[in-house]
Amino acid sequence: MTPHLFVLFGATGDLAAKKLFPALYRSFGDASGVRVLGVGRSDWDDAKIQDEAAGALVESGIEESDARAWADKTLTYARVEAYDELGPVFDRADEIEASGETEGNRAYYLALPPSTFPGTITALGDHEADNDRAPNEDGHQEGGWTRLVIEKPFGSDLESARELNAVVHEHFREKQVYRIDHFLGKETVQNLLVFRFANAMFESLWSRSHVEAVEIVVAETNDAEGRAGYFDGVGTMRDMIQNHLTQLFALTAMEPPARLDADGIRREKTKVLTSTRAASPEHAVYGQYGAGEGKEAYAEHEGVDADSKTETFAAVQLHVDNWRWQGVPFTLRTGKRLKERLTEIIVTFRRPPVSLFNSAKDGCEPSPNVLRIRLQPDEGFRLSFDVKAPGSGFSTSTQHFDFDYADAFGDPPDAYETLLRDVASGDTTLFVHAEEAEQAWRIYEPLLNADMTPEAYATGTWGPQEAERLGFTLDPATPYSD
Ligand code: BG6
Numbered sequence: 001m002t003p004h005l006f007v008l009f010g011a012t013g014d015l016a017a018k019k020l021f022p023a024l025y026r027s028f029g030d031a032s033g034v035r036v037l038g039v040g041r042s043d044w045d046d047a048k049i050q051d052e053a054a055g056a057l058v059e060s061g062i063e064e065s066d067a068r069a070w071a072d073k074t075l076t077y078a079r080v081e082a083y084d085e086l087g088p089v090f091d092r093a094d095e096i097e098a099s100g101e102t103e104g105n106r107a108y109y110l111a112l113p114p115s116t117f118p119g120t121i122t123a124l125g126d127h128e129a130d131n132d133r134a135p136n137e138d139g140h141q142e143g144g145w146t147r148l149v150i151e152k153p154f155g156s157d158l159e160s161a162r163e164l165n166a167v168v169h170e171h172f173r174e175k176q177v178y179r180i181d182h183f184l185g186k187e188t189v190q191n192l193l194v195f196r197f198a199n200a201m202f203e204s205l206w207s208r209s210h211v212e213a214v215e216i217v218v219a220e221t222n223d224a225e226g227r228a229g230y231f232d233g234v235g236t237m238r239d240m241i242q243n244h245l246t247q248l249f250a251l252t253a254m255e256p257p258a259r260l261d262a263d264g265i266r267r268e269k270t271k272v273l274t275s276t277r278a279a280s281p282e283h284a285v286y287g288q289y290g291a292g293e294g295k296e297a298y299a300e301h302e303g304v305d306a307d308s309k310t311e312t313f314a315a316v317q318l319h320v321d322n323w324r325w326q327g328v329p330f331t332l333r334t335g336k337r338l339k340e341r342l343t344e345i346i347v348t349f350r351r352p353p354v355s356l357f358n359s360a361k362d363g364c365e366p367s368p369n370v371l372r373i374r375l376q377p378d379e380g381f382r383l384s385f386d387v388k389a390p391g392s393g394f395s396t397s398t399q400h401f402d403f404d405y406a407d408a409f410g411d412p413p414d415a416y417e418t419l420l421r422d423v424a425s426g427d428t429t430l431f432v433h434a435e436e437a438e439q440a441w442r443i444y445e446p447l448l449n450a451d452m453t454p455e456a457y458a459t460g461t462w463g464p465q466e467a468e469r470l471g472f473t474l475d476p477a478t479p480y481s482d
Helices: 014-028 046-059 064-074 087-097 114-130 158-171 187-197 235-253 262-274 405-409 415-425 434-449 465-470
Strands: 004-009 034-040 075-079 106-110 146-150 177-179 211-219 284-289 313-318 330-335 342-349 370-376 380-388 395-404 455-457
Touching: 004 014, 004 087, 014 034, 014 046, 014 064, 014 415, 034 064, 034 087, 046 064, 046 075, 064 075, 075 087, 106 114, 106 415, 114 146, 114 158, 158 434, 177 415, 177 434, 187 235, 187 370, 187 405, 211 235, 235 262, 235 313, 235 330, 235 342, 235 434, 262 434, 284 465, 313 434, 313 465, 330 465, 380 405, 395 405, 455 465
Parallel strands: 004 034, 004 106, 034 075, 106 146, 146 177, 211 330, 284 455
Antiparallel strands: 211 342, 284 313, 313 330, 342 370, 370 380, 380 395
């Protein structure tokens, strides 16, 4: 593993404890030459961050003695007054680097409130320039590399994303920038590429000639309680649809890349996003969870206005104006406090041109073939097909082929582990390109600018009834059962 100093801005926050410390331990636990400098405004010191991180590792299932040993060996802390006054960070970083252990390589990871991004990026960029660390045209940097990792959300609309990209590019080359969408680190999301481009069987059917509709569902059972400070100003469109679901959509709809590298893949994702028509309010439904299962409604959470119009559910239909997908609806749907936690891409194929058979179940036409790619939980896929039901005549019955990822390979690693390793090795394939981020915002501009009123839905349901008008492939009342 490449030695480096991992400078974690936002080290006292939730993401650090829940995801980043465990991922750092699992990715670099055994590596020598990887040190972590936590940065925050809280009055912590080295001992405190070591305690907190060790506690977080134990929470995530790591042995206490291993957790303790790693935290004590690896972690230090720098306190700042503000995220654009980084003197204490650079002093501490220089001190750690003096040993030569990290070989002058630095990854700056911004797990911060988005409002602080421009100030922090500018302060980091100025420091790089003052210390002659700016890379040349080929990206080569004297005395070690610098990489900038930016957590989502990257902007809050097209204009702010453009402004943020301008700040980033004023100080860093695109090759140094790693915009995180942690869904891209999920093993099963990457498997979409293999599934599509290593199996000619599916790829030859993957177009308007054979596909009737595609649905992308990310159903969550968690809620926004305790996160209202972040979530209420953001909502599901910005928290989930613009990034996670749009990435799943792009990987599903993109053309085969010329090469399997960062340029090849990100170019194709950007291209399909560019071909995607701007979403319209008539083809979108917002929802907000009410009370249920003994829990209070969204509008009753601490920090949320009783008349808040923030959406906790959104369904949006997209259309791609290109040769492959013209006329095929892609429906994206996600919400909190839904009935089950589940992420699926559902591809419904066209029926045969002439129907010769009746379905044994209801006496009507056989079902279309449906491919359900399950990304979480129980990763795998299921392909449905019709067979002859036993008995006289030719009635059909729908059956499935199933593939279960965990049965074949065991549980996949956490997304953040994969992404942190990629930052260390300098691979931007699983990170979002500047132009891709802007295109993803452009698609949703009409919705972000419209006055959308969320429909109420009860906790533990599949979301507002109104969403049915977008014509889901599967009955929204029981979408995931057999
Ligand atoms: C985060 C969102 O980016 O992704 C959360 O801010 C959401 O609201 C989470 O719950 C979902 O990620 P995962 O990996 O738990 O499916």
